[in-house]
Amino acid sequence: MFKLVPxxxxxxxxxxxxxxxxxxxxxxxxxxxxxxxGKDPAQAMYLIFIKPLTSYNSxxxxxxxxAPLILIATGLAIGFRAGVWNIGAEGQFTIGAIxxxxxxxxxxxxxxxxxxxLMALAxxxxxxxxxxxxxxxxxxxxxxxxxxxxxxxxxxxLLLSLLVHGPLRDPEGFNFPESRLFQDSALLPNLxxxxxxxxxxxxxxxAVGAAYIYIERLIFxxxxxxxxxxxxxxxxxxxxxxxxxWSSFMISGGLAGMAGLFEAAGPVGQLVPSLPVGxxxxxxxxxxxxxxxxxGILFAGMLMALTYIGGETAQIEMSLPSATxxxxxxxxxxxxxxxxxxxxxxxxxxxxxxxxxxPAAQSPALEPAx
Amino acid sequence: xxLVLNILLGVAVAAxxxxxxxxxxxxxxxxxxxxxxxxxxxxxxxIAAFAATLASGSYVVGIVAGAAAGAAMxxxxxxxxxxxxxxxxxxxxxxTLFGLGLSALIGQQFAGASLPQFPRVNIPVLTAIPxxxxxxxxxDALVYLSIALVLGxxxxxxxxxxxxxxxxxxxxxxxxxxxxxxxxxxxxxxxxFGGACAGLGGAYLSLVQTPLWVERMTAGRxxxxxxLVVFASWKPLRVLGGAYLxxxxxxxxxxxxxxxxxxxxxxxxxxxYLATIVVLVVISRDATRxxxxxxxxxxxxxxxxx
Numbered sequence: 001m002f003k004l005v006p007x008x009x010x011x012x013x014x015x016x017x018x019x020x021x022x023x024x025x026x027x028x029x030x031x032x033x034x035x036x037x038g039k040d041p042a043q044a045m046y047l048i049f050i051k052p053l054t055s056y057n058s059x060x061x062x063x064x065x066x067a068p069l070i071l072i073a074t075g076l077a078i079g080f081r082a083g084v085w086n087i088g089a090e091g092q093f094t095i096g097a098i099x100x101x102x103x104x105x106x107x108x109x110x111x112x113x114x115x116x117x118l119m120a121l122a123x124x125x126x127x128x129x130x131x132x133x134x135x136x137x138x139x140x141x142x143x144x145x146x147x148x149x150x151x152x153x154x155x156x157x158l159l160l161s162l163l164v165h166g167p168l169r170d171p172e173g174f175n176f177p178e179s180r181l182f183q184d185s186a187l188l189p190n191l192x193x194x195x196x197x198x199x200x201x202x203x204x205x206x207a208v209g210a211a212y213i214y215i216e217r218l219i220f221x222x223x224x225x226x227x228x229x230x231x232x233x234x235x236x237x238x239x240x241x242x243x244x245x246w247s248s249f250m251i252s253g254g255l256a257g258m259a260g261l262f263e264a265a266g267p268v269g270q271l272v273p274s275l276p277v278g279x280x281x282x283x284x285x286x287x288x289x290x291x292x293x294x295x296g297i298l299f300a301g302m303l304m305a306l307t308y309i310g311g312e313t314a315q316i317e318m319s320l321p322s323a324t325x326x327x328x329x330x331x332x333x334x335x336x337x338x339x340x341x342x343x344x345x346x347x348x349x350x351x352x353x354x355x356x357x358x359p360a361a362q363s364p365a366l367e368p369a370x
Numbered sequence: 371x372x373l374v375l376n377i378l379l380g381v382a383v384a385a386x387x388x389x390x391x392x393x394x395x396x397x398x399x400x401x402x403x404x405x406x407x408x409x410x411x412x413x414x415x416x417i418a419a420f421a422a423t424l425a426s427g428s429y430v431v432g433i434v435a436g437a438a439a440g441a442a443m444x445x446x447x448x449x450x451x452x453x454x455x456x457x458x459x460x461x462x463x464x465x466t467l468f469g470l471g472l473s474a475l476i477g478q479q480f481a482g483a484s485l486p487q488f489p490r491v492n493i494p495v496l497t498a499i500p501x502x503x504x505x506x507x508x509x510d511a512l513v514y515l516s517i518a519l520v521l522g523x524x525x526x527x528x529x530x531x532x533x534x535x536x537x538x539x540x541x542x543x544x545x546x547x548x549x550x551x552x553x554x555x556x557x558x559x560x561x562x563f564g565g566a567c568a569g570l571g572g573a574y575l576s577l578v579q580t581p582l583w584v585e586r587m588t589a590g591r592x593x594x595x596x597x598l599v600v601f602a603s604w605k606p607l608r609v610l611g612g613a614y615l616x617x618x619x620x621x622x623x624x625x626x627x628x629x630x631x632x633x634x635x636x637x638x639x640x641x642x643y644l645a646t647i648v649v650l651v652v653i654s655r656d657a658t659r660x661x662x663x664x665x666x667x668x669x670x671x672x673x674x675x676x
Contacts, residue, residue, distance in 0.1 A: 141654055341454040
């Protein structure tokens with residue numbers, strides 16, 4: 001049998017290797033899963049991981065699905081580095097769509113070049129305002145930001161439903177709980193002709209670049225890192241926890257809100273109750289898979305988008321349940337978290353220790369302090 | 371009178387899944403492990419219980435299957451956080467995402483199926499007492515089980531040696547290890563027990579509360595259960611109080627129309643979540659008291675160096 005032996009120092013190369021180990025293990029487990037479901041595993045794997053890469057249209061779809069994931073995960077990663085757990089990005093995403101979308105509807109049918117930037121701003125502010133609630137309750141009242149931000153996801157979803165049933169409902173929509181279709185100037189310009197890929201992806205790239213500078217080049221990014229890895233050292237050094245909590249939530253909330261608006265003004269084109277589809281939760285997986293690093297998140301986001309699109313293809317062609325994708329994503333995160341033990345530990349053959357341990361009483365002075 | 375009785379009976383039905391899930395998480399947390407995957411364990415319990423009952427025709431088999439599915443999820447969480455020392459917050463989230471996905475995958479074939487109404491206890495004479503009879507002697511068996519479980523856990527934690535050891539593990543794992551207690555083993559038992567309880571809570575949802583399977587039918591109850599543990603200051607009896615309070619809020623929303631309240635359905639549905647936030651704020655406000663009540667090693671990774 002094997003046992004885990006601590007490494008003398010963390011093996012940082014492992015940090016880059018474990019996402020691939022996890023992916024490999026997920027594919028192996030996926031074979032087992034599909035066999036258990038009575039489907040051809042090889043074909044399912046081909047449809048999920050290879051087929052989407054073979055056509056222009058599905059490559060463009062990668063950008064559609066990847067953009068919100070990357071945008072949200074980039075923001076979340078900054079908080080996660082500091083040990084600030086915003087897991088309610090889904091709610092901030094929804095509120096961003098509401099506030100940004102409301103701007104478009106308020107000006108309907110007018111518009112111009114100024115409308116989209118205004119909507120993006122409103123979306124970001126909406127997400128920030130929603131994220132301010134857990135930030136305030138954490139810094140002012142010590143309430144767990146994990147639970148508060150998560151509860152607000154449900155509240156935001158209900159709020160969206162309430163609004164599209166009432167004030168934001170399309171007056172000419174035969175009472176369907178949907179808003180109007182946005183006017184043309186409120187829709188994101190396409191990036192690639194004939195596809196749904198929009199400029200949201202470019203914004204995601206900008207966010208990745210900005211986050212990279214923020215984390216690697218600015219003192220504040222360093223403070224965030226210290227707060228996460230050595231909270232006591234951070235306090236002794238005088239880093240303000242309050243400031244770190246607030247900025248983590250503002251950045252992640254703003255980016256999630258903007259992602260929500262891009263979803264409403266991009267592929268969806270209006271406000272509908274089914275707008276939040278779980279990007280806020282999947283982005284958590286993306287953030288970890290990308291090692292909480294902006295560049296890693298870029299790749300992880302694209303990989304996760306691949307499983308979304310591949311999952312859809314597999315659903316149609318092999319009549320697989322739609323939940324297959326989330327099982328896949330859940331497994332991936334499991335294997336990643338499990339494999340991460342190899343960063344600080346190595347596998348060794350379990351057996352008798354080479355040197356017999358002396359009874360502690362005989363050499364108390366030599367025993368290392370715990 | 372009938373309306374009041376119906377409301378009170380409804381409170382127990384709404385509260386019981388929370389009682390199960392919170393009391394399990396309370397044991398988990400008292401051992402020093404923070405498992406945020408309650409939602410995932412609950413929803414797996416719900417689908418397992420529903421599928422097993424439908425296949426076997428026996429509620430007992432279903433309930434056992436629900437608890438077993440929850441326990442398996444709890445043990446999986448243990449494997450990752452205890453043996454592989456992964457981050458407990460992230461692993462708990464993974465457990466929830468995985469559980470929601472897997473339950474939907476398994477549950478697809480059960481969409482549209484339904485079970486008969488879960489039987490209530492009927493004791494001759496006693497249950498027939500007007501008003502009090504149905505309330506005290508006429509609930510379903512799981513309600514009584516959940517209350518017995520809370521009392522049992524309370525007794526276990528404060529009156530038994532094993533309970534003391536469990537608490538010691540949660541308060542100071544290094545000291546517990548130094549005395550010679552198997553910290554990891556104790557925690558495995560605790561997370562598995564917590565999972566089984568969450569599974570029971572899920573089973574209650576799909577067998578009793580709404581006897582059919584709906585994807586994501588837990589609707590955040592696992593998270594509310596987590597908040598209830600904080601609300602209860604990690605004390606078992608208070609879990610019961612908290613859960614029934616939340617049950618009351620949930621039922622208020624169902625009966626609001628009969629009570630003549632004219633509020634949008636969505637706003638009423640927000641109530642349990644908003645109430646959770648308010649409760650968290652009120653309880654956590656006093657940082658010192660929170661620190662005193664919470665197990666000191668909650669969420670910390672343990673590795674035996676010698």
